[in-house]
Amino acid sequence: MPDDAADHARRYLIDFIDGNRGEEVARELQRTDASGRRPFDVSVASLDADLSFLTKRATLVTAKLVLSQPGGEHCYLAHREICKRCGADPDHCGPGCRYEDIRIDQLFAECDDLDRLGAYLRDCAPLLELGQLVYFPQTFRRSHLESRAPDAQSTSSPFNSVGQLELGDNPDRTLDLIVKGHRVVDVPSRDPVKARLVTPLLQLDLPMLEGTSLRDYCAILTQEGDALAATQAYLRGRMLEVDTDPDKALVQLAKLDAEIQEGVRAARAEVGRVSRRSAVQAAGAAVATVAATLVAVEGTHLAPVLGMLGAGGFFSAVLAADQYADRRGELRQRPFYLLWLLSRRSVPA
The missing domain is CATH 1.20.120 (Four Helix Bundle (Hemerythrin (Met), subunit A))
Structure with a gap:
């Protein structure tokens, strides 16, 4: 029996985090030299709940559309415990790992509606598979080490890793456009070509x-x-x-x-x-x-x-x-x- 839309979305989000896809996509978007520049690869943050309108418009002019949807609630995805010594589930690792630390990971993403996102990702599967569309989720990994030693009194300090397209605040990330209500409301990258490609297309009937x-x-x-x-x-x-x-x-x-x-x-x-x-x-x-x-x-x-x-x-x-x-x-x-x-x-x- 096929899984439901929410499960499909959750699996996409977890795979995105595990594969470090956020870093990979961000590196691609940072290419601005003469040999690597790709003027028709456009990254867009949509502040609207429905992504269909923007997807059907922007993909008519972009070689690759990187689409993000920031601002949703923090959605819990998964909890994992891994032995630091052997990388296995702590309940199944060998005797030599008895007193080794356990790494505990909790995965989150910004998403108000997993069912809606899963349905969107399924509909867009052909474009996603070809790389013409990349859905870039706003994700978080919260991790800490926990000691299994008998005399351990506390855990290590937590640390977070983030996979996000910043809304223009971080020069190390590249976001071209912010769209809300079928309008471009900001151009963080200050790229006139990308703004003039997408902006008028949103207004056509x-x-x-x-x-x-x-x-x-x-x-x-x-x-x-x-x-x-x-x-x-x-x-x-x-x-x-x-x-x-x-x-x-x-x-x-x-x-x-x-x-x-x-x-x-x-x-x-x-x-x-x-x-x-x-x-x-x-x-x-x-x-x-x-x-x-x-x-x-x-x-x-x-x-x-x-x-x-x-x-x-x-x-x-x-x-x-x-x-x-x-x-x-x-x-x-x-x-x-x-x-x-x-x-x-x-x-x-």
């Missing part, structure tokens, strides 16, 4: 995103890599063109919104036209394939049958099928193809 479930959205993005790359290239360029003056930006975004809606409509018409043509080609290829198979078996006795298929017969059908395949490849390179795919899964409000 994109019903094909809102009506698509997060699970479907993540599945489509990971299955359609070429289409995603085309959409990202287009949107990155358009977002960076948006004026920093609020009034001018509103006008530009209104125009862009209309352009996107028209692009999705045109993609719908184009795909419909190609699909209609493909139905005829598929039928012709099927008939020609059957005839070619019979010819291979019967030799030249069925030559008149091939003639009935029209000029070219089998080979013209194969050529038509190849042209159709190329046509579909071209469609995937269009910036609105991905948004059209999302609109097909979208459920009107």
Whole structure:
């Protein structure tokens, strides 16, 4: 029986702590030299309970989205006791460990709702597995050593280790944006490129995103890599063109919104036209394939049958099928193809 959402979230959080993933991700985000700089890797702290809106917007322009959700209640995750000498459970280690210290670890994370977080992580699993999305939890490990010696009077001093993205207060950590209520409220990294990538995208009216479930959205993005790359290239360029003056930006975004809606409509018409043509080609290829198979078996006795298929017969059908395949490849390179795919899964409000 599959575990529930809360168990899924708890396991993700514990694995994040045990694997020191916080330090690894923070090191990646600190790369600012000419050779290592990655302008489309963006770290965002969301102050909202629902992460779906931000995830579905930001991943359309980011190569990697590192998403954090600070400020929740301290949620207890696990309690562990480990023998310092052999690393085993103290109840099962050997006689030589009798008087060795025990390390006691308690793991915590900031999280108001493990069920909600677990459901989010499951929906985003395809993006998480590919590394296009990293959920960066705010975690804590509280540890201390406890002596098993018979005359021990006290334990050692507690010590804590923390895995967090600081909200702009610590220069050793990198946080690009803080988002609340579908708006960027702070830019701790002072990076104008990342701010101008994400900020206008949060203001666009994109019903094909809102009506698509997060699970479907993540599945489509990971299955359609070429289409995603085309959409990202287009949107990155358009977002960076948006004026920093609020009034001018509103006008530009209104125009862009209309352009996107028209692009999705045109993609719908184009795909419909190609699909209609493909139905005829598929039928012709099927008939020609059957005839070619019979010819291979019967030799030249069925030559008149091939003639009935029209000029070219089998080979013209194969050529038509190849042209159709190329046509579909071209469609995937269009910036609105991905948004059209999302609109097909979208459920009107």
